Amino acid sequence: MLRSSTTRRWFNRLRRRARGRRLPTWYAPEYRPPLAATAHTSGFEPRRADLALWYLLDAGIVDADDLHTPRPADWSDLRRVHAPRLLESLTRGNTLARIYVTQEGEMPVDAMLDTLRLACGGTVAATRHALEHGGPTLNLLGGFHHAGPDRAGALCAINDVAIAIALARDAGFEGLVGIIDLDAHPPDGIALCLVDDPSCWIGSLSGADWGPLGDVDEVLLPENTGDDSYLAALDALLDRMPRPDLAFVLAGGDVLADDRLGALELSIDGAARRDARVADHLGDIPAVWLPAGGYTEQAWRVLAGTATVLALDGVVSVPAAADPLTTRYSRVAAELAHLDGDDDDDLLFTEADLVSALGLPGPEATPRLLGYYTANGIELALSSYGLLDHVRRLGYDDLRVHLHKDPAGDVFRLQGMADGKEHHLVEASLSREHIGDEIVLYVNWLTLRHPRAHFSDRRPKLPGQQVPGLGLAREATVLLGNMAQRLGLVGVAFRPASFHVAFSGRHLCSFADAERQGEFLALCDALEDVPLVDATRLVDGGDVSLNGSVYTWQADLMVHWLQPHERRDREAVQRARQAAQFEVRRAV
Numbered sequence: 001m002l003r004s005s006t007t008r009r010w011f012n013r014l015r016r017r018a019r020g021r022r023l024p025t026w027y028a029p030e031y032r033p034p035l036a037a038t039a040h041t042s043g044f045e046p047r048r049a050d051l052a053l054w055y056l057l058d059a060g061i062v063d064a065d066d067l068h069t070p071r072p073a074d075w076s077d078l079r080r081v082h083a084p085r086l087l088e089s090l091t092r093g094n095t096l097a098r099i100y101v102t103q104e105g106e107m108p109v110d111a112m113l114d115t116l117r118l119a120c121g122g123t124v125a126a127t128r129h130a131l132e133h134g135g136p137t138l139n140l141l142g143g144f145h146h147a148g149p150d151r152a153g154a155l156c157a158i159n160d161v162a163i164a165i166a167l168a169r170d171a172g173f174e175g176l177v178g179i180i181d182l183d184a185h186p187p188d189g190i191a192l193c194l195v196d197d198p199s200c201w202i203g204s205l206s207g208a209d210w211g212p213l214g215d216v217d218e219v220l221l222p223e224n225t226g227d228d229s230y231l232a233a234l235d236a237l238l239d240r241m242p243r244p245d246l247a248f249v250l251a252g253g254d255v256l257a258d259d260r261l262g263a264l265e266l267s268i269d270g271a272a273r274r275d276a277r278v279a280d281h282l283g284d285i286p287a288v289w290l291p292a293g294g295y296t297e298q299a300w301r302v303l304a305g306t307a308t309v310l311a312l313d314g315v316v317s318v319p320a321a322a323d324p325l326t327t328r329y330s331r332v333a334a335e336l337a338h339l340d341g342d343d344d345d346d347l348l349f350t351e352a353d354l355v356s357a358l359g360l361p362g363p364e365a366t367p368r369l370l371g372y373y374t375a376n377g378i379e380l381a382l383s384s385y386g387l388l389d390h391v392r393r394l395g396y397d398d399l400r401v402h403l404h405k406d407p408a409g410d411v412f413r414l415q416g417m418a419d420g421k422e423h424h425l426v427e428a429s430l431s432r433e434h435i436g437d438e439i440v441l442y443v444n445w446l447t448l449r450h451p452r453a454h455f456s457d458r459r460p461k462l463p464g465q466q467v468p469g470l471g472l473a474r475e476a477t478v479l480l481g482n483m484a485q486r487l488g489l490v491g492v493a494f495r496p497a498s499f500h501v502a503f504s505g506r507h508l509c510s511f512a513d514a515e516r517q518g519e520f521l522a523l524c525d526a527l528e529d530v531p532l533v534d535a536t537r538l539v540d541g542g543d544v545s546l547n548g549s550v551y552t553w554q555a556d557l558m559v560h561w562l563q564p565h566e567r568r569d570r571e572a573v574q575r576a577r578q579a580a581q582f583e584v585r586r587a588v
Contacts (some may be wrong), residue, residue: 006165009354010263011060012322014332023137023139024066024135024136024137024310024311025066025068025126025129025138026062026066026067026068026137026138026140026307027067027068027069027070027122027123027125027126027129027132027137027138027139027140034434034576039401046471046563047243047300048291048294048299048300048303049141049291049300049303050302050324050386051300051304051324051325052140052300052301052303052304052307052324053067053140053154053327054302054325054327055304055318055327055347056308056311057322058077058324058327058328059436061307061308061311062307062311062314068125068129070120070121070122070124070125071125072114072117072118072120072121072357073117073118073120073121073124073160073163074117074204075087075110077120077124077163077167078117078120078158078163078371080163080166080167081149081158081159081162081163081169081193082147082149082150082158082159082167083148083149086149086151086152087395088118088551090113090152090157090158090356091109091113091587092109093105093107093109095241096109096112096113096157097153098153098159099152099153099154099155099156099157100112100155101155101458103453103454105419105450105452105454106394106395106450106453106454108393108394108395111393111395112157115141116144116157116158118141119120119139119141119142119144119160119323120142120144120158120160120163120164121140122139122140122142122160123139123142123160123161123163123288124160124163124167125139126138126139126164126288126582127164127165127167127168127246127288128168128171130246130286130287130288131168131173131242131246131286133286134284134286135284135286135287136279136282136287136288136289136310137287137288137289138288138289138306138307138310139288139289140291140303141289141291142160142161142290142292143160143161143183143250143251143252143290143291143292143293144156144157144158144159144160144161144189145159145161145181145183145185145187145188145189145190145250145292146185146189147159147188147189147193148186148188148189148192149192149193150191151189151528151551152189154185154451155233155293156189159189159190160290161179161188161190161193161248161250161290162190162193162194163281163286164248164288165177165194165197165248168233168246168263169197173245173246174199174393175199175244175245175246176199176200176201176242176243176244176245176246177194177197177199177200177201177244177245177246177247177248178200178201178203178241178242178243178244178246178247178248178249179200179201179202179203179248179250180203180237180238180241180247180248180249180278181195181206181235181250181292182205182249182250182251182252182253182255182263182274182278182292183206183250183252183255183292183293183556184206184207184208184252184254184255184261184262184263184293185206185207185208185210185252185254185261185262185293186204186206186208186210186213186216186218187202187204187216188210188211188213188252190202191213191214191215191216192214195214195215201215201217201241201244202215202217202272203216203217203218203219203232203237203239203240203241203244203484204216204217204218204219204269205219205221205230205233206218206220206221207220207221207222207223207225207255207262207263207264208220208263217237217240217241219233219236219237219552221233221264223263223264223265224263224264224265224403225264225265225266225268226264226265226266226267226275227270227428230264230266230270230274231270231273231277231479234274234277234278236275238277238278238281241281243285244285245285245286246285246286246287246288247285247286247287248287248288248289249275249278249282249287249288249289249290250289250290250291250292251271251274251275251278251289251290251292251302251303252264252291252292252293252294252302252552253271253292253293253294253295253296253300253302254292254293254294254296254299254300254302255270255271255298255302256268256271256294256296256298256302257340257399258296258298259294259296259299260295260296261293261295262293262295267299267512268301268302268305268314268318269317269565271305271306272302272305272306272308272309272315272316272317272318273304273315275289275305275309276315278315279309279310279313279514289306289310290506291303291431299319300324301322303396304318305317305318324473325474325478326478329385329478329479329482330384330482331473332381332433333482333485333486335384336381336384337486340448347552360554364514366412367403367404368403369403369410369412369430370410370430370432370441370487372433372486373400373412373483373578374403374489375400375401375403376401378401378403378412379400381479382401382414385475385479387472387475390470390472391416391425391469391470392415394450394452394453394470395418395419395452396416396418396423396425396452397416397417397418398416398417399414399415399416399425400414400415400416401413401414401415402415403414405438406429407429408429408444408445409429409430409431409444410425410429410430410432411427411428411429411432412426412428413426413427414426414427416488418451418452419452420455423449423451423452423515424447424449425448425449425450425451425470426446426447426449426470426472427447427449428443428445428446428447429443429444429445430442430443430444430483431444431448432487432489433493435491435493435512435557435559436492438490439489439490440484440489440490440491440492440493440559441480441483441484441487441489441491441492441493442492442493442494443480443492443493443494443498446453446471446476447466448469448471448472448473448476448496449466449467449469449470450467450468450469450470450471451467451469453467454468455468460573461499462498462500462533462535462536463497463500463536463537463540464497464498473504475588476490476494477505477508478499480492480560481508481560481562484562487561489562490561490562490563491559491560491561492559492560492562493512493557493558493559493560494509494510494557494558495555495556495557495558496555496558497555498536498539498540498553499523499527499535499539499540499553500532500533500535500536502520502558503524503532503535503536504532505558505560506520506524508560509558509559509560510558510559511556511557511558511559512556512557512558513556513557514569514572514573514576515572515573515576516554516556516571516576517573517576518573518574518575518576518577518578518579518580519546519576519577519580521543521573521577522576522577522578522579522580522581522582523539523546523551523582525577526544526582526583526584527539527544527582527584529574538584539551539553540553543584543585544582544583545582545583545585545586546580546581546582547579547580548581551582
């Protein structure tokens with residue numbers, strides 16, 4: 001059994017070299033896309049590249065030595081394809097807000113442009129590397145195929161593929177370029193950008209008709225196509241494809257069954273089989289692979305599958321249980337734990353703390369969250385986990401952590417500046433509480449606030465919200481679990497004030513009381529086909545009945561146990577689930 005990533009990496013490299021294929025080169029710009037402002041409105045998963053890369057490194061599929069950080073594309077590079085008027089408009093927040101379907105005030109213009117130029121630089125560098133060395137390369141962010149020479153939209157501000165081709169032509173490349181666009185949407189922008197280049201072939205397999213595309217071998221697939229029909233259409237498209245001297249593959253992640261912007265209904269395994277067929281067809285032709293679109297929490301698995309196909313020369317499924325975020329955070333937590341042995345580390349007791357503990361006169365002890373974490377220690381942790389960078393990309397700076405106590409527990413607050421004002425961004429009140437004879441980390445309250453953002457039809461206000469959230473609920477859950485583990489506690493507990501809070505945490509947490517858990521599961525069953533926002537409004541508005549009476553949500557104790565073990569009678573949960581007869585009294 002392969003137990004270490006080092007062993008797996010050695011095995012994977014040996015396997016590929018034995019097949020006589022070049023190892024792919026990975027372009028992984030050292031950034032996390034600042035698209036968090038668009039996540040609520042577009043459905044884009046801003047951590048897709050991170051999650052995929054963390055999984056690939058941990059699984060030993062990718063070697064850190066094969067990763068390259070590109071330089072940002074110059075504005076002169078962008079002008080090779082795009083009109084100056086378009087590029088100038090991208091420096092304005094209203095233009096980027098329109099492209100990325102968000103509010104103008106929420107769009108961090110400079111951070112977004114830096115990301116776009118880095119992504120484009122990755123595609124340019126990957127193209128240059130493929131032409132010099134042959135075989136596949138993969139850029140973890142790119143494939144902005146909807147941007148045309150003088151227009152942008154549909155989450156595409158610039159066209160990295162067309163820019164890379166233009167720069168290759170400038171460098172003397174005269175061969176045939178083959179573009180295989182396997183995003184769920186058509187390459188309208190690429191077709192416009194390359195209309196005057198006769199040595200390009202564009203093939204598209206999509207599920208959306210956006211009008212005539214010119215000289216494009218376009219295949220329009222019906223909704224709910226599924227794996228088998230999709231792969232049959234792909235085989236036919238590849239058969240018609242002329243043999244190129246340079247290929248671009250847009251391996252879109254929006255083909256998945258649960259993608260709300262795509263409708264092709266592929267499985268994750270089907271997407272990997274798609275990539276394997278294209279990789280086999282291209283062989284060692286210089287090729288640049290790009291992730292293009294992907295608008296579900298599972299889109300990272302498609303990108304990881306693409307990389308796995310290229311690295312291992314075959315379909316190897318990404319395990320369903322793989323959780324790169326938790327794995328990554330656990331590793332960061334372990335690294336931070338080692339700091340406890342450093343004499344100068346702020347997480348240790350200081351001399352003032354020791355004097356205070358002994359009851360001797362002296363300087364006031366450093367304030368500590370739960371008697372352990374100092375403000376500097378928390379800032380170090382938030383920085384190590386990448387969360388401070390995330391908040392900065394949303395337009396906040398001068399981030400500071402403050403600690404104080406209130407009657408409920410110890411309070412930690414993250415504050416930051418934006419638009420000349422100071423804002424409370426994160427606040428948590430924490431304490432230790434007993435459940436039976438065990439002690440858990442109890443969250444009295446937790447708020448994640450993005451005051452620069454605005455509610456809208458795409459981002460509706462939920463019960464209890466004053467401003468939109470930061471998009472860090474999952475990260476916060478994992479961090480609280482790490483905190484509890486480090487403090488020697490057995491779990492994290494809270495009382496969800498609304499249905500949507502409990503629903504969002506249902507995979508990790510459960511109600512401590514068996515009957516309450518069964519009732520909650522029955523409520524989830526009754527609202528299964530209702531969007532979460534509407535379901536919360538129905539419950540909060542008294543439009544759901546339980547056994548004939550108006551149902552009122554109860555904020556009972558819910559727990560995330562750190563170690564799986566039985567704490568409740570499963571039969572009691574099932575009995576309560578069957579006995580709870582919920583009915584939605586008003587249609588949404």
